[in-house]
Amino acid sequence: MFDIKKIYEPTCLQEALDIYQNNPQLKVIAGGTDVLINLRHGKYEEVELLSLQRVKGLDEIKMLDDGTIEIGALTTFTKIFRNDLINEHIPILAEAAVSMGGPQIRNIATIGGNICNGAVSADSAPALLTLNALLVLETAMGSRTVPLTEFYAGPGKVKLQPSEILTKILITKENYTNFKGKYIKFSNRKAMDIAMIGVAVLLNTTDNRVNDLRIALGVSAPTPIRCYEAEKVSIGLELTEDNLKTISEMTLLDAKPRDSWRGSKAYREHLIKVLTYRALRELRGDN
Numbered sequence: 001m002f003d004i005k006k007i008y009e010p011t012c013l014q015e016a017l018d019i020y021q022n023n024p025q026l027k028v029i030a031g032g033t034d035v036l037i038n039l040r041h042g043k044y045e046e047v048e049l050l051s052l053q054r055v056k057g058l059d060e061i062k063m064l065d066d067g068t069i070e071i072g073a074l075t076t077f078t079k080i081f082r083n084d085l086i087n088e089h090i091p092i093l094a095e096a097a098v099s100m101g102g103p104q105i106r107n108i109a110t111i112g113g114n115i116c117n118g119a120v121s122a123d124s125a126p127a128l129l130t131l132n133a134l135l136v137l138e139t140a141m142g143s144r145t146v147p148l149t150e151f152y153a154g155p156g157k158v159k160l161q162p163s164e165i166l167t168k169i170l171i172t173k174e175n176y177t178n179f180k181g182k183y184i185k186f187s188n189r190k191a192m193d194i195a196m197i198g199v200a201v202l203l204n205t206t207d208n209r210v211n212d213l214r215i216a217l218g219v220s221a222p223t224p225i226r227c228y229e230a231e232k233v234s235i236g237l238e239l240t241e242d243n244l245k246t247i248s249e250m251t252l253l254d255a256k257p258r259d260s261w262r263g264s265k266a267y268r269e270h271l272i273k274v275l276t277y278r279a280l281r282e283l284r285g286d287n
Ligand SMILES: Cc1cc2nc3c(=O)[nH]c(=O)nc-3n(C[C@H](O)[C@H](O)[C@H](O)COP(=O)(O)OP(=O)(O)OC[C@H]3O[C@@H](n4cnc5c(N)ncnc54)[C@H](O)[C@@H]3O)c2cc1C
Pocket: 027, 028, 029, 030, 031, 032, 033, 034, 035, 036, 037, 052, 073, 074, 099, 100, 101, 102, 105, 108, 109, 110, 111, 112, 113, 114, 115, 116, 117, 119, 121, 122, 123, 124, 160, 164, 165, 166, 167, 192, 193, 194, 195
């Protein structure tokens, strides 16, 4: 049923990096909720897997001395939405995590897998984009840190270098302090369904005026995106009804949704505007 030739199961990161360096043909598997589906669909033949499941220390969530929140790539969605640090400082990510799949999937699926599969519907992506998340990518030869905004290469494609493993996601203090956030997932079913549209909004205001607004969308372009045009226009604006409508309309300057069996382009455009508006109203304190 699963055409697996070999599986490596290292127990520490260095071992995993060394194995991958010497065997760049390996397919990394974390929770396996995407990889095993692909295997079952015959996408890989005689695959050799590098499992990260037993690697210790990659599933921790902690706050560093400078206030940066560090999330291990192997952290499951259940752990994320139940974590105190996440709920206190970046609840938008908890909201995204709990909207994902169903309990069984959330218990095994990892945030690293959600990022590295490059899916436009990845529920963690819009929230992480608004938080200006940074990715720590490691090989046996060294590590690099890249913004999530620069990681996507196209539908289902990310800019992982050969033998590179995503080890951590970082959210720096200035990207969550004094912000309120909202993630809205719109899907045909309440659970076990991927998003037709995902909208994340992160807002920092003083006296009802925008200091900083970030809007990110899932399933609205070939990759998850930020709506920079709407964000730019919003700076300094008062959160009046008219301004909320203008900002919501302007998201369509960056969005490029397409028709699919889940929903038409026109319906998706409507949802992007309405859900952005709804998120902004909620963050303004309307309900
Ligand atoms: C029934 C079902 C429902 C689902 N519902 C949702 C949903 O509502 N929302 C949603 O966003 N997704 C959903 N998914 C998709 C999937 O569960 C997620 O994308 C999940 O986060 C993938 O994580 P994983 O650990 O299982 O990844 P895996 O399947 O192990 O890996 C996914 C990809 O990432 C790579 N990879 C994984 N970890 C790393 C790493 N640390 N470094 C480098 N590469 C890595 C793998 O090689 C693979 O290409 C669903 C899947 C199923 C089966």
